Amino acid sequence: MKQAYDFAREAFFAPTGLSEQHLEQVFSQLLTKDTTLADLYFQSARYESWGLEEGIIKSGSYSIEQGVGVRSVCGEQTGFAYSGEITLPALLESAKAARAISRAGQSGSVNAWTVRTPQRPLYGMDDPLNSLSEDDKISFLRQIDSIARATSPYVQQVMANMVAVHEIILVVDETGRMTADVRPLVRANVSVIVERNGQTESATAGGGGRFNLDFFLNGNKAQEYAEEAVRKALINLDAEAAPAGNMTVVLGNGWPGVLLHEAIGHGLEGDFNRKGTSAFAGRIGEQVAAKGITVVDDGTLEQRRGSLSVDDEGTQTQCTTLIEDGILKGYLFDRQNATLMGTQSTGNGRRQSYANLPMPRMTNTYMRAGEYDPAEIIASVDKGIYAVNFSGGQVDITSGKFVFSASEAYQIENGKLGKPLKNATLIGNGPDVLTRVSMVGNDLQLDTGIGVCGKDGQSVPVGVGQPTLRVDGLTVGGTATA
Amino acid sequence: MIELENRFDIATEFQAMAEHVLAAAKAKGATAAELDLDKGTGLSVEVRMGQVDKLQYHRDQGINLTVYFGHRKGYASTGDFSPPALADTLDAACRIARYTSEDAFNGLADAERMATEFPKLDLYHPWELDADMAIDMALQTEAVAREHDARITNSEGASVDSYAGMSLYANSHGFMGINHSTRHSLSCSVVAQEGESMQRDYWYSVSRVPSLLESADSVGAEAAQRTVRRLNARSLSTREAPVLFVPQMARGLIGQLVSAISGSSQYRKASFLLNSMGQQAFPDFVQLREDPFIRQALGSRSYDAEGVATQARDIVKDGIIQGYFLGSYSARKLGMQSTGSASGASNLLLADTGKSFPDLLAEMGTGLMVTELIGNGINGITGDYSRGAVGYWVENGMIVHPVEEVTIAGNLKDMFKGIVAIGDDVDERGSIRTGSILIDKMTIAGQ
Numbered sequence A: 001m002k003q004a005y006d007f008a009r010e011a012f013f014a015p016t017g018l019s020e021q022h023l024e025q026v027f028s029q030l031l032t033k034d035t036t037l038a039d040l041y042f043q044s045a046r047y048e049s050w051g052l053e054e055g056i057i058k059s060g061s062y063s064i065e066q067g068v069g070v071r072s073v074c075g076e077q078t079g080f081a082y083s084g085e086i087t088l089p090a091l092l093e094s095a096k097a098a099r100a101i102s103r104a105g106q107s108g109s110v111n112a113w114t115v116r117t118p119q120r121p122l123y124g125m126d127d128p129l130n131s132l133s134e135d136d137k138i139s140f141l142r143q144i145d146s147i148a149r150a151t152s153p154y155v156q157q158v159m160a161n162m163v164a165v166h167e168i169i170l171v172v173d174e175t176g177r178m179t180a181d182v183r184p185l186v187r188a189n190v191s192v193i194v195e196r197n198g199q200t201e202s203a204t205a206g207g208g209g210r211f212n213l214d215f216f217l218n219g220n221k222a223q224e225y226a227e228e229a230v231r232k233a234l235i236n237l238d239a240e241a242a243p244a245g246n247m248t249v250v251l252g253n254g255w256p257g258v259l260l261h262e263a264i265g266h267g268l269e270g271d272f273n274r275k276g277t278s279a280f281a282g283r284i285g286e287q288v289a290a291k292g293i294t295v296v297d298d299g300t301l302e303q304r305r306g307s308l309s310v311d312d313e314g315t316q317t318q319c320t321t322l323i324e325d326g327i328l329k330g331y332l333f334d335r336q337n338a339t340l341m342g343t344q345s346t347g348n349g350r351r352q353s354y355a356n357l358p359m360p361r362m363t364n365t366y367m368r369a370g371e372y373d374p375a376e377i378i379a380s381v382d383k384g385i386y387a388v389n390f391s392g393g394q395v396d397i398t399s400g401k402f403v404f405s406a407s408e409a410y411q412i413e414n415g416k417l418g419k420p421l422k423n424a425t426l427i428g429n430g431p432d433v434l435t436r437v438s439m440v441g442n443d444l445q446l447d448t449g450i451g452v453c454g455k456d457g458q459s460v461p462v463g464v465g466q467p468t469l470r471v472d473g474l475t476v477g478g479t480a481t482a
Numbered sequence B: 001m002i003e004l005e006n007r008f009d010i011a012t013e014f015q016a017m018a019e020h021v022l023a024a025a026k027a028k029g030a031t032a033a034e035l036d037l038d039k040g041t042g043l044s045v046e047v048r049m050g051q052v053d054k055l056q057y058h059r060d061q062g063i064n065l066t067v068y069f070g071h072r073k074g075y076a077s078t079g080d081f082s083p084p085a086l087a088d089t090l091d092a093a094c095r096i097a098r099y100t101s102e103d104a105f106n107g108l109a110d111a112e113r114m115a116t117e118f119p120k121l122d123l124y125h126p127w128e129l130d131a132d133m134a135i136d137m138a139l140q141t142e143a144v145a146r147e148h149d150a151r152i153t154n155s156e157g158a159s160v161d162s163y164a165g166m167s168l169y170a171n172s173h174g175f176m177g178i179n180h181s182t183r184h185s186l187s188c189s190v191v192a193q194e195g196e197s198m199q200r201d202y203w204y205s206v207s208r209v210p211s212l213l214e215s216a217d218s219v220g221a222e223a224a225q226r227t228v229r230r231l232n233a234r235s236l237s238t239r240e241a242p243v244l245f246v247p248q249m250a251r252g253l254i255g256q257l258v259s260a261i262s263g264s265s266q267y268r269k270a271s272f273l274l275n276s277m278g279q280q281a282f283p284d285f286v287q288l289r290e291d292p293f294i295r296q297a298l299g300s301r302s303y304d305a306e307g308v309a310t311q312a313r314d315i316v317k318d319g320i321i322q323g324y325f326l327g328s329y330s331a332r333k334l335g336m337q338s339t340g341s342a343s344g345a346s347n348l349l350l351a352d353t354g355k356s357f358p359d360l361l362a363e364m365g366t367g368l369m370v371t372e373l374i375g376n377g378i379n380g381i382t383g384d385y386s387r388g389a390v391g392y393w394v395e396n397g398m399i400v401h402p403v404e405e406v407t408i409a410g411n412l413k414d415m416f417k418g419i420v421a422i423g424d425d426v427d428e429r430g431s432i433r434t435g436s437i438l439i440d441k442m443t444i445a446g447q
C-alpha cells in the first residue's frame, strides 16, 4: 500500500529533483553549535469550495498552496524563513536566513535519515476533492436549498457551502527524522435567513471531519443541516431579550464545549505557561475545577476535524489530561516549549501553513461524562438560562477572563424550559468557572466538526465537546435588567 | 533594507504574465477574465525579556484568477508562477465555471467605470532596516516598557515589522493597474502584576512611512501605562449607564456600519440598516466621509478590486445615510452603480463634535469608559450587540476604578441614534479615523 511518505516524495521531491543529499546540504547551512532544534516543513494543499446562494451555484473556487518553511531554534530564540518555491536554492537561502538567529558559526550536519510513517493513521489518504463528482457536490447544495425552503415558508435566503482540502506534509528535523502525513478535511455549512412580519433572523448549521465528501450524502446531511438551521432561525424569531446579570446557566452538550476551549484550553498552552503570562501559570496540582471533572485534549480520535496522526513537528498526537478530578494536571506542548520546560512534546505543535511558525495548539478538547441525566440537571434549576448553541468565543489569557456568545438559549423557570432568549454573551473567569460546575451530565457529545481556532493570526481546525453542565453563577450579557 | 528588489523589472514581468494569462483565457473560450498578482517581502523581529525571541523573513506571492463564460464564472488561485502552474490554474478556473450557474449579475465591472486617473498616493516607503537595527529598536521599546513601573513583572515582548509589496490588477477590458506599497509597525505588550491581579495590555504604531512611526520610547511607555492602569480591575453590578468608546473601540462601531450598508448585506436583506439610504440612522451632527486619496494612508487606493475608480464621498451627512459600499455584483443586484468598493471601504473619517476627551468624560458624568472588547456577540441582521468589555468606571467625569468581567449590550440601531458626542482625540493609525464616541445608554451586566 502507498504510504504517506510516498505521497510526500511524489509531491515534493519528484517534481523538483530534490534528494536526501540536498537536504544534507540544507541542514549543513542551517545548524550551528547553538541549535537546539531545526526543521523543514514541506506542505502542499489543494482546496476546492462550492457555494450556493439564491438557489443557484454562485461560486466555485480551486486553489493550490505549496511551499516550505525552514526553522532554526536556539533555546528560546527562533529564526524562520519560508518560500513558495520548493527548490534547492530557495531552501538554502531560507536556511541561511533562519540560521541568522544564532551568532555561532555553522556547525553540524545530518546525514542519516529515518523515514517515519504515522504509527496509527487516524484518517484515509484518498483525495476528498475527487471523492464525489462535481454534479453530486452541486446536487447536495441544491438539496440543502430545497429542503430548507420546504421546511418553512419564512425562509428568505439559503446559503450553502461545501469545502474539501487535501494536504500532504513532510517534516524533516535535525535528528534526521522524516515524517509525512496525508490529511483530508471536508466541511459543509448552511446559513439561512428567515423573515416573518418584517422581523428577520438567521442561523447556521453544518459539519465535517477528516474523511471523504460522500459522508454528507450517505448520512443524509443535507436534510439534517437544512432542518437544523431553519429550526434555530425560527426559534430566534420568537426570542425575547436575554436577562442581564449573574445567574445559573445550564450549558447543553456538544458544541457548548467551546467553554472549555476558551476558559481552560488556551490558558494551558505551553508557550503562555513557559513565559508565565497565563492565568494558569504555575498552578499544576491546584484545584481549578469541581471534583469529578476531567478535561482532556485528544488528538487521536479517528476522523475528527481536530485530530492529527502526527502534529506539524512530526510528533505523534496523544490524549493529554488537562484536568483530572478537578486538579490541574498538565499543559499542551510543542517541541520548543517542552524542551525549555524540561518535558516532552504532547503532539500539539501546529501551524496554519508552511509560512507560519508552529505553536502549542489544541486538537479536540472535551470534558468526560458525569452521572446526571440532562433532564435532571434542567429540573434542578429554579431560575436561570439553558444555552445550547454558541457562535464562538474569545479569552484574555493573562487576566483569565473569557466570553462566549450564545446563539440559542432558553429561560429556565422552576425547573422547566421557557421562552427562547436572544443572543447574549456569557462572561467568566477561566481559572474558577469550573469550580462552580455543580452537575455534569452523562451525555458527552463532540461537536459536528466546524470549529476554527485563531491564535496569533493563525487559524487551525479544532474540535470541542462536553456533557450537559450546570454552572452556578455566570454573567449573562443580555439587555433585560428587571 | 526591506524592499522588493528590482520592483520595476517585476512589474514588467507581471504585466507580461497578466497579458499572457488573459490571452490564454480568451483562447480557452472565456468571454471575460480578471486577475490579480501579488508579491511581497518582509521582516518581523520579536524580542522578549531583553533578548531576541523570533526573527522571521517573509516572502509571499500569489495569483487570483476569475474567468467568465457569459454569466458563469470560475475562480482559481496559486502561489506558483511557473508556466505549467499558471496553465493548470487557468484550467481549474475554467473547469469550475462549467459547473457554476448562469447569473445575469455576474461579470466584470462596467468598462466605462474603470479608473483612468492614478493620483500619486505615495504609499511606497521602504525602510532602511536590517535585522540588527530592528532588534535594537524592539529591545529599546520593551526596555522602556519594563522599566516604566515596578509592577511590570513580565512581558509578551516587543516587535518590529516591515513589509513591502506590489500588486497588479488586470482585466479583459484592457484595464491594468499596479500598486506598490509598504507597511511598517512597532508594537509592545507587557504584563503587570499586583497581588492576585495580573493584566496585559499593548500599544502599537503603524504607518506606510517609517519616519512617521511613533518612537520606541513612546510606544513602550504607552504600553506600560495602559497595562498598569488595568491592575485590580473588578466587575460592576448589573445596571444601565452611558458608555464611552475610546477611539480604538469606536473604530469597531464604524466597522459595523460599513458591514450593514455594504452591498452583500443589503441585497441579502441581512442588515439592521436595510434600505437605509436617505434614512436618518444617526443624530444630525454625525458626518462620515470616505476619502480614498489621502496620501500615505493605509486605506488609500485609486481603484478597487475590479478596477473601478474610487471616489471621495459622504457616507453619512447630517445623520442621514448617503451611500452604500458596492462592488459591481451587489450594485447590479440592487439596480445601483458600483461605488468603487469591491475591496471594501477605503479611508473613513468621522467628524468630531468639538469636544476633547476630558470634555467627553465630563459630559458622560457617570458611566463606563470602554478600552477593550472581546467576543463576537454582534448580530448584523438584527443589530443586537452583546460583548465582553474592559475599561474604567467613571463618576462625575473622573475615573474611579478599572473594570473587567462585564458585558455591554444594546442594539446597534439604538446605539447609533444614541450617540451624544464624538471626541477630537482621533486615532489616525488605521483606515477608520475616529475620536471617542459617547453613547447615551447601554446595559452593563456583571456580578
Ligand SMILES: [Zn+2]
Residues within 6 Å of the ligand: A261, A266, A452, A453, A454, A455
Ligand atoms: Zn481558540
